[in-house]
Amino acid sequence: MPFTLFELATTLGVVFGLFIGHFVLIAGAFYLGFWVLGRRRLAPRRIQQQPLRAARPRKEFAFSVLSIGLFSVMLTGLWVFDHYGLTRIYWDVADYGWTWFFASILVMALIHDSYYYWAHRFMHHPRVFRRVHKLHHEFHNPTPWASYAFHPWEAIVEVAWVLPVALLLPIHPGAFAAYIVILTVLNVISHLGYETYPSWIARWFITSTHHNLHHTRAKGHFMLYFNIWDRIMGTNQHDYEAMIETINARARAARGQTPTEPPRGEVHVTRI
Ligand SMILES: [Zn+2]
Numbered sequence: 001m002p003f004t005l006f007e008l009a010t011t012l013g014v015v016f017g018l019f020i021g022h023f024v025l026i027a028g029a030f031y032l033g034f035w036v037l038g039r040r041r042l043a044p045r046r047i048q049q050q051p052l053r054a055a056r057p058r059k060e061f062a063f064s065v066l067s068i069g070l071f072s073v074m075l076t077g078l079w080v081f082d083h084y085g086l087t088r089i090y091w092d093v094a095d096y097g098w099t100w101f102f103a104s105i106l107v108m109a110l111i112h113d114s115y116y117y118w119a120h121r122f123m124h125h126p127r128v129f130r131r132v133h134k135l136h137h138e139f140h141n142p143t144p145w146a147s148y149a150f151h152p153w154e155a156i157v158e159v160a161w162v163l164p165v166a167l168l169l170p171i172h173p174g175a176f177a178a179y180i181v182i183l184t185v186l187n188v189i190s191h192l193g194y195e196t197y198p199s200w201i202a203r204w205f206i207t208s209t210h211h212n213l214h215h216t217r218a219k220g221h222f223m224l225y226f227n228i229w230d231r232i233m234g235t236n237q238h239d240y241e242a243m244i245e246t247i248n249a250r251a252r253a254a255r256g257q258t259p260t261e262p263p264r265g266e267v268h269v270t271r272i
């Protein structure tokens, strides 16, 4: 049975509302906690102690909203595919059980992580970088609002992995929604600008420092969750693990001391 234009518009509205809503809540909470309320107390944990450029949260937010709009259009397209029975999306958890429900979240993470590594390397091809990916790298000192701040072409590439997965694997919409929330939390942490993980995690997981170095140097550090392909392909920066250790040592040393105001102009908002 064909769907109506009203159903299509309603679906797009609901998808966009949920996506933007959870992003604003999660990125907003981290931004408030670290960049506003915790700015002085957490200063030793700030990755860029003397950033070359200022944070640009307003521009980051504007481009994140644009990307989320495009993600929503593409996810609504997936709903159309499903409407015509072209995907393996299922709506009753009992069809595959709770084990697969949770396992499918991990499977999506592993597929997306590998896809992201190679898609991200493609984005760093000089011709593609100049025209498309350069925008994300304008944010040399990223805040949580940069998590989805992409050029529109990049936003489409970022979400393209979802369609083949939905065509080939049985995915419950609830598992997909949970995956998106996990993705947003971890992506926001990658763009946090403050390091919160212990040093041993750096070896195997993508930390805020890992991705922050990618923003400042635009070299290596292409992964999303696990530090696997970057290790296999030798695309980790040699001083990455030492840098995390330095931040944690600085935080340990500062503990118990009176927090000080960061130097003037070190972290400020550039008007756009
Ligand atoms: Zn980034």
Ligand SMILES: [Zn+2]
Residues within 6 Å of the ligand: 120, 123, 124, 133, 137, 214, 218
């Ligand atoms: Zn990049």
